[in-house]
Amino acid sequence: MTSDVQKIHHETECVFAGIDFGTSGCRISVIDGDERELFSDSVRWHQLAASASSSTPTRQPHTDGALAADPSLWLAGLHRLMAAVPVEMRRSMRAIAVDGTSATVLLVDTTTGKVTRGCRLYNWSALDEDEDEAPAEGPRAWAMAKAVSPPGSPACSPTSSFVKCLTWLLERPLDADEKIAHQCDFVLAYLRSSEEGGPMEVVTDWNNALKIGYDCETLSYPPWLKGHRTAADPSMRATLESLFDALPPVVAPGEVLGHVAAGRVEQWSLPADCRVVSGTTDSIAAFLAAGASRVGDAVTTLGSTLAIKLLTPDPVEDAQAGVYSHRIPLSVLPPGDRSSSDPTTTDRCFLAGGASNVGCAVLVDEGFSDDELRQLSAQIDPETDSPLDYYPMRGVGERFPFNDPHRVGRLQPKPGTRKEYLHGILQGIASVEVAGYAKLKKLGGAPKAAVRRVFTAGGGAQNDVWRRMRERMLGVPVIRSEHTDSAYGAALLAKRALDRLSD
Structure with a gap:
């Protein structure tokens, strides 16, 4: 114990x-x-x-x-x-x-x-x-x-x-x-x-x-x-x-x-x-723990794989992509600013989500230790794009945000330094996160399913350089969750x- x-x-x-x-x-x-x-x-x-x-x-x-x-x-x-x-x-x-x-x-x-x-x-x-x-x-x-x-x-x-x-x-x-x-x-x-x-x-x-x-x-x-x-x-x-x-x-x-x-x-x-x-x-309890309080709030979990959840005023569904919605009573959320929710839907909102096979598992596969991740991340400029176009995924097949059973991960070409390599991987995962929220927005009928801020859970939430990179790419505030336990x-x-x- x-x-x-x-x-x-x-x-x-x-x-x-x-x-x-x-x-x-x-x-x-x-x-x-x-x-x-x-x-x-x-x-x-x-x-x-x-x-x-x-x-x-x-x-x-x-x-x-x-x-x-x-x-x-x-x-x-x-x-x-x-x-x-x-x-x-x-x-x-x-x-x-x-x-x-x-x-x-x-x-x-x-x-x-x-x-x-x-x-x-x-x-x-x-x-x-x-x-x-x-x-x-x-x-x-x-x-x-x-x-x-x-x-x-x-x-x-x-x-x-x-x-x-x-x-x-x-x-x-x-x-x-x-x-x-x-x-x-x-x-x-x-x-x-x-x-x-x-x-x-x-x-x-x-x-x-x-x-x-x-x-x-x-x-x-x-x-x-x-x-x-x-x-x-x-x-x-x-x-x-x-x-x-x-x-x-x-x-x-x-x-x-x-x-x-x-x-x-x-x-x-x-x-x-x-x-x-x-x-x-x-998973719903973990979402509540993260601090989301209003429609437009989202939680990204950066673990071995990438999972995103977004509070929306209406259900968002796409069976082929594995997207479905849970209903959440507003009464279980903190009484923060809910002005963005639909005034006709009293005590009604939905939690839409999807999961990608992209994630931090590839960092382990590529031999990045915790110490190396900290040291190299500190050298990365989060305001600068990497020229590398990676899709950091294990195995074959993807459902969300791209429904492609034949998709394979892409970690080529390899650059000359580990710092550049890490930059490319972190940016690749963030790019899939951006595409995921864009997918939910499209399925839910923009602007109803637009993300307004993102709370972060999982091991990747500890990396502040990555947080700032993701914040720039998403165009909304990205916040490290104080609590993540269900x-x-x-x-x-x-x-x-x-x-x-x-x-």
Whole structure:
């Protein structure tokens, strides 16, 4: 377990917790009423597995990726992190929110709270070619999804929540009390459950529900999920109706769901009125953490690959390029200047995004150490263009901002110095970022989807010379995000939900 504890203010009246469940472990962030982080802690799945036995009906996992699919470890991590929070803070904790990986789902018996099937992680595919992992009904579920879902729907993917649940249903009919839950939903339901082995009320949110087919414009499950497009195939319609009956109700991210159950209140020394707040996906929580507050704000993540997200007043979609939009209630954003948002769309905005295979992974491939990156970056003039025209990408194939399955990376010609080489690579990645925001602007109908400022997360955010280069190329302010952890974003959801209750 790692820990990062700031000075504890014993006079703090209210604190709020956010917990992120990720691919390698879970993390907690505790903030005060001014949204200052007071405490953070994390634990990895393999650390939890070493001290707790698995209680799920799946084979014993051996890697962080497989351990992440063990719901008993999610709950062990929850207890470990809550116990790590100083008791003075726990006694002042007014609300808890959770985020989890997108399209990570399981089936739960809501009368007992027991996991009946799962979990299937975000990267589980119905078309897995690994003989040991390949689901027998996966190809049939995928074919059914393509037949019933609209073209371009986020539900129409071999890794979507919808296809995962269809596969389960084709493998064996659902029991009457089996309900679908995302990772985030399961943990939030556990927090509200009155007793071990007792009833569990599963509720999901707009963002987690997107890849199961939820329509974030109409805020409803669409008719096609009930099989309305399959009248000619009674068997397929019956399958969809069964799945529809297992879908959880949907609320906005950042809505108060109820109170922490009395048993956990006592166990963790929480106030009796500590609330449980609906969560979101890990990527949305990270966006909230970055500081975006109004339509036109964007977040670029400069990691191994490049990902961009932009707040827009209307959804932006391009299925072929992998662009889709999450709906975000304005109430979960800070009350900054929102004058750029459409005045006719009260409490309505969308988070459009795309991901490129271009990114900082090539810097590792090309042997740039952290020290060399710092030294050479300091010698680069961010106001001057490099003559090199690079496309810094590993492998073959690109979806965004250029939909080209045959595109390959380009790092030629190599210049005479490492400084010039680095300049060309950084500029190449920035050029793809510029093209990405231009693509979103075009898809969204300029100027509605125009970027106004960019917050930066990921390892590349540390490079100030690169920030200034990108700022010049984008033509808008580029800001290094103070916070980038999803757990902090979840804590903001909890805090802002309580703010609305007191308004």
